[in-house]
Amino acid sequence: MAAKQVYFFGGGKAEGSAKMKELLGGKGANLAEMSRLGIPVPAGFTITTDVCTYFMKTGGKYPNGLKEKVNTALKKVEKIMGSRFGDPQNPLLFSVRSGARISMPGMMETILNIGLTSATIPGLIAKSGNERFVYDAYRRLIMMYSDVVMEKAAGIEPKEGKGIRQQLEHEMQKMKDAKGVKFDMELDAKDLKRLVDVFKKKVKQVLKKDFPNNPDDQLWGAISAVFRSWNGKRAKAYRRIENIPGDWGTAVNVQTMVFGNMGENSATGVAFTRDPATGENKFYGEFLVDAQGEDVVAGIRTPQAINKVSKSVTSKHLPSLEELMPKLYDQLAKTRTKLEKHYRDMQDVEFTIQDGKLYMLQTRVGKRNGLAAVRMAVEMRKEGLISEKEALLRVKPEQLDELLHPMLDPKAESKADKLAGGLPAGPGGGVGQIVFTADDAEAQAKQGKDIILVRDETSPEDVHGMRAAQAILTAKGGMTSHAALVARGWGKCCIVGCGALNINASKKVMSVNGKKLGEGDWISLNGTKGIVYDGKLGFLPADPEKNVHYKKLMSWADKRRKLGIRTNADNPHDAQTARKFGAEGIGLCRTEHMFFGPDRITAMRQMILVDDEAGRKKALKKLLPLQRKDFIGIFKAMNGLPVTIRTLDPPLHEFLPNDETSQKEMAEQMGVTVEAIKEKVQSLHEANPMLGHRGCRLGITYPEITAMQVQAIIEAACRVAKQGVKVHPEIMIPLVGTKAELENQRKVAVDTAEMVLQKNGVRIKYLVGTMIEIPRAALMADEVAQVAEFFSFGTNDLTQMTFGYSRDDAGKFLPHYLAKKILPADPFQTLDQEGVGQLVEMGIQRGRATRKDLKVGICGEHGGDPKSVEFCHRVGMNYVSCSPFRVPIARLAAAQAAVR
Numbered sequence: 001m002a003a004k005q006v007y008f009f010g011g012g013k014a015e016g017s018a019k020m021k022e023l024l025g026g027k028g029a030n031l032a033e034m035s036r037l038g039i040p041v042p043a044g045f046t047i048t049t050d051v052c053t054y055f056m057k058t059g060g061k062y063p064n065g066l067k068e069k070v071n072t073a074l075k076k077v078e079k080i081m082g083s084r085f086g087d088p089q090n091p092l093l094f095s096v097r098s099g100a101r102i103s104m105p106g107m108m109e110t111i112l113n114i115g116l117t118s119a120t121i122p123g124l125i126a127k128s129g130n131e132r133f134v135y136d137a138y139r140r141l142i143m144m145y146s147d148v149v150m151e152k153a154a155g156i157e158p159k160e161g162k163g164i165r166q167q168l169e170h171e172m173q174k175m176k177d178a179k180g181v182k183f184d185m186e187l188d189a190k191d192l193k194r195l196v197d198v199f200k201k202k203v204k205q206v207l208k209k210d211f212p213n214n215p216d217d218q219l220w221g222a223i224s225a226v227f228r229s230w231n232g233k234r235a236k237a238y239r240r241i242e243n244i245p246g247d248w249g250t251a252v253n254v255q256t257m258v259f260g261n262m263g264e265n266s267a268t269g270v271a272f273t274r275d276p277a278t279g280e281n282k283f284y285g286e287f288l289v290d291a292q293g294e295d296v297v298a299g300i301r302t303p304q305a306i307n308k309v310s311k312s313v314t315s316k317h318l319p320s321l322e323e324l325m326p327k328l329y330d331q332l333a334k335t336r337t338k339l340e341k342h343y344r345d346m347q348d349v350e351f352t353i354q355d356g357k358l359y360m361l362q363t364r365v366g367k368r369n370g371l372a373a374v375r376m377a378v379e380m381r382k383e384g385l386i387s388e389k390e391a392l393l394r395v396k397p398e399q400l401d402e403l404l405h406p407m408l409d410p411k412a413e414s415k416a417d418k419l420a421g422g423l424p425a426g427p428g429g430g431v432g433q434i435v436f437t438a439d440d441a442e443a444q445a446k447q448g449k450d451i452i453l454v455r456d457e458t459s460p461e462d463v464h465g466m467r468a469a470q471a472i473l474t475a476k477g478g479m480t481s482h483a484a485l486v487a488r489g490w491g492k493c494c495i496v497g498c499g500a501l502n503i504n505a506s507k508k509v510m511s512v513n514g515k516k517l518g519e520g521d522w523i524s525l526n527g528t529k530g531i532v533y534d535g536k537l538g539f540l541p542a543d544p545e546k547n548v549h550y551k552k553l554m555s556w557a558d559k560r561r562k563l564g565i566r567t568n569a570d571n572p573h574d575a576q577t578a579r580k581f582g583a584e585g586i587g588l589c590r591t592e593h594m595f596f597g598p599d600r601i602t603a604m605r606q607m608i609l610v611d612d613e614a615g616r617k618k619a620l621k622k623l624l625p626l627q628r629k630d631f632i633g634i635f636k637a638m639n640g641l642p643v644t645i646r647t648l649d650p651p652l653h654e655f656l657p658n659d660e661t662s663q664k665e666m667a668e669q670m671g672v673t674v675e676a677i678k679e680k681v682q683s684l685h686e687a688n689p690m691l692g693h694r695g696c697r698l699g700i701t702y703p704e705i706t707a708m709q710v711q712a713i714i715e716a717a718c719r720v721a722k723q724g725v726k727v728h729p730e731i732m733i734p735l736v737g738t739k740a741e742l743e744n745q746r747k748v749a750v751d752t753a754e755m756v757l758q759k760n761g762v763r764i765k766y767l768v769g770t771m772i773e774i775p776r777a778a779l780m781a782d783e784v785a786q787v788a789e790f791f792s793f794g795t796n797d798l799t800q801m802t803f804g805y806s807r808d809d810a811g812k813f814l815p816h817y818l819a820k821k822i823l824p825a826d827p828f829q830t831l832d833q834e835g836v837g838q839l840v841e842m843g844i845q846r847g848r849a850t851r852k853d854l855k856v857g858i859c860g861e862h863g864g865d866p867k868s869v870e871f872c873h874r875v876g877m878n879y880v881s882c883s884p885f886r887v888p889i890a891r892l893a894a895a896q897a898a899v900r
């Protein structure tokens with residue numbers, strides 16, 4: 001472990017910097033950086049994440065000499081501040097704050113007002129001349145410390161609702177009730193003084209320990225508790241969701257307290273340097289006068305807007321900081337500019353005003369939804385803050401998904417019954433059934449229900465349920481509340497501060513403007529506008545093309561990417577959607593779906609039932625015009641773009657019914673006995689259908705199937721070509737493992753195609769190629785390429801056969817593999833670059849060794865996964881193909897790969 005374990009900051013200097021996030025955590029690194037920038041930051045020091053790791057490994061020990069190092073730093077802080085920790089005349093108080101490498105909002109602990117004891121209280125009263133403030137600070141210390149240090153860190157798990165914090169809150173409520181007041185602020189110094197005595201007794205009674213009255217005990221108790229909070233329940237759950245490694249650890253920041261609760265001249269707030277919901281370049285934030293710490297986020301009082309543009313339905317009648325304290329607002333706005341210029345990104349800041357003086361307490365890159373991310377990236381580029389490349393890297397490809405998200409159908413909205421309004425904290429539409437607790441949300445979502453989690457406010461304990469829900473609705477809280485923050489990070493539909501909700505969570509009911517709703521009732525949210533509707537409204541697909549910022553960003557992406565982007569589509573509608581999203585062709589058109597339609601499944605089954613070639617041909621004749629029609633539609637939709645069509649792939653038994661009733665029905669329809677059907681089903685039964693009679697093996701045993709499909713393809717091509725459509729068919733033979741297999745199918749395809757072309761007197765260029773999805777085909781790619789005009793890596797099957805995991809059965813063990821970290825990720829979602837990737841790379845190299853300009857693409861699920869797209873770029877593929885809604889994601893991912 002490094003010798004340096006404590007990093008000082010303050011007074012315009014710092015030992016750390018923004019680059020040291022791994023060691024100092026995000027909060028510590030940025031406190032250091034702000035200090036260096038000359039931004040007023042209360043002095044303090046950061047204990048490194050290394051110490052946390054050591055602490056966890058040793059079961060709660062500190063490295064030798066840490067105490068001395070902390071004391072040295074502490075002395076330095078005391079010198080700068082001109083006051084002393086524990087000094088009865090001139091006491092210095094500390095906050096002890098967690099801060100990991102990546103921000104984990106509210107997941108770990110922070111304790112304020114450390115150092116208040118019976119000895120220092122009188123001193124602070126004398127110094128501040130404000131007794132009320134001191135007792136308010138003390139009651140907060142007791143609440144936080146008993147909860148975080150004496151209960152949570154001690155491993156005590158109280159019963160629901162019986163936590164020490166709740167019990168103390170209950171005492172405070174009792175006092176307010178007795179006095180007949182509503183707000184904390186309405187308790188005066190005398191009340192609070194009485195309250196802290198009640199608190200201390202309660203702490204002793206519940207936790208069987210005295211509240212510590214020694215500043216050093218408080219400090220070290222807090223430091224240890226913050227380190228321990230890294231392994232707290234919430235933090236662990238959050239890390240699992242966000243995929244954050246458990247061994248990073250948190251840093252601990254010990255920082256001089258500044259007080260936003262010293263009266264009318266003091267305040268505390270949070271702000272974003274740009275609007276995190278829309279991305280608009282306006283300073284956005286909320287604050288509270290005479291308040292401390294999390295009051296703003298906790299939704300105890302309605303926060304006020306920092307300026308006019310931040311005003312919302314809930315804060316419009318309250319004065320803004322700009323109006324109340326114009327000079328300080330001005331200073332804050334200047335700090336905003338300074339921070340944005342320096343960090344070159346949107347910042348999320350915390351500030352406190354102590355008796356007319358502004359302090360910055362935190363800055364970090366602000367979370368934003370997809371819509372805002374796109375807008376900020378494009379505008380910052382235009383402002384010259386970042387380069388075009390950086391702009392491209394600023395948006396996570398997955399975030400684009402939000403722009404493609406369905407919105408509530410405006411027609412349905414206009415007719416719907418509007419229940420209430422709130423703040424639009426997360427865009428898009430959300431439709432689902434009400435639940436009132438996070439656990440219920442998780443449980444019911446698991447049953448496949450669409451859930452809307454409705455709560456007074458959310459807390460970090462709720463994240464699992466928030467994750468599971470379609471959308472989140474809260475009665476309290478502003479745009480910087482926990483719910484808003486978390487939903488924004490996930491790009492989830494969310495409305496907060498919906499004051500009209502009257503929730504009774506224990507009875508699982510609520511009333512909204514006179515209407516009663518209970519668990520399971522349907523509601524619909526317009527998260528873009530902040531409107532709640534009664535009932536289950538319909539969705540409308542989003543139209544990203546109307547978003548100028550999106551269009552700009554994508555134009556930059558298209559300019560830079562080397563990979564082509566195609567789509568997997570097997571009907572004209574999907575093809576059109578994909579084209580709208582920027583697809584440059586179809587990379588995989590599966591034909592099996594074309595056999596399932598009600599107008600054709602009978603013919604398909606007839607073909608399967610008959611045992612002779614003549615009978616099969618007769619049945620296929622019925623299918624021919626239907627398939628041709630499908631292809632005509634698709635070719636028209638993709639006018640000018642290539643369309644890769646795969647011949648029949650799945651085993652035939654998939655087309656026959658398995659249950660008795662459907663078998664009877666089929667028998668009647670076909671005029672055969674049920675037994676005949678059952679016999680056929682029996683005869684088609686395979687022990688390992690995934691490795692059985694499927695893919696080109698079908699086409700080889702029944703060449704008439706391949707012939708019919710190719711005939712349909714080329715006839716369709718001829719027909720649309722005559723109408724002026726530019727058509728580029730590519731016939732793709734699946735599941736090839738040897739050159740001879742492909743040769744066989746290629747001959748059938750070419751013979752048929754030539755015959756059709758000749759008959760039509762048209763010349764259309766078509767290609768015959770293959771999927772590479774059997775490991776042997778990748779190994780023998782040089783030979784296969786002698787016959788194939790293109791390769792398309794079918795990485796679903798290739799993954800299945802390389803790992804030897806049946807895709808249909810992997811659900812039984814893959815979750816365990818992921819939980820036990822036997823696999824880092826689901827290889828069916830993210831390409832296994834090390835293993836399967838080798839086959840892909842080898843296949844490309846060997847294929848191109850034979851055929852220099854061999855066109856190569858990918859058509860598995862991986863084509864829309866950003867990490868896999870990056871791999872495809874690296875190994876020199878020509879294109880990736882993915883589902884229509886992943887097309888924009890793949891475009892951006894491909895550009896990022898090229899830029900990187």
Ligand code: ADP
Nearest residue numbers: 042095097098106110255256257258293294350
């Ligand atoms: P989180 O990581 O959960 O945001 P923080 O460490 O930022 O936790 O602390 C939460 C809040 O406590 C801050 O937003 C701020 O209002 C308050 N706080 C923390 N440190 C200080 C301090 N030195 N002086 C005054 N308030 C503080």
Ligand code: MG
Nearest residue numbers: 027350361362
């Ligand atoms: Mg914070």
Ligand code: MG
Nearest residue numbers: 734773794797
């Ligand atoms: Mg396959």
